[in-house]
Amino acid sequence: MSHQSHYYDLCCKHRGKVVRIKDCSGKEYVGKIAHVDRTHVWLEPVHPTTHGFGYGWGWGWGGAWVPIALAGIGGFALAAAFFW
Numbered sequence: 001m002s003h004q005s006h007y008y009d010l011c012c013k014h015r016g017k018v019v020r021i022k023d024c025s026g027k028e029y030v031g032k033i034a035h036v037d038r039t040h041v042w043l044e045p046v047h048p049t050t051h052g053f054g055y056g057w058g059w060g061w062g063g064a065w066v067p068i069a070l071a072g073i074g075g076f077a078l079a080a081a082f083f084w
Helices: 003-013
Strands: 018-023 028-036 040-045 047-049 052-054 066-069 073-078
Touching (some): 028 066
Antiparallel strands (some): 047 052
16 A cells, blocks of 8 residues: 555545644644645634634635645544643
């Protein structure tokens, strides 16, 4: 299984869940998986709040989905494990 296929399957399995993805350059993204295709995963930005996860637009993208290339993913984790 290729690196890209592994992350495609992982992202499909966790669609609708809040995840933390680190790309190969070290940048981290936290968001709810909104869409997955064979080349990209799109995250709906969220931010941690004192009451769990709140849907926030603090990333400056105005709530737009953020595309991340599957081939560029260097790490993947369910975000709830870091904030609950």
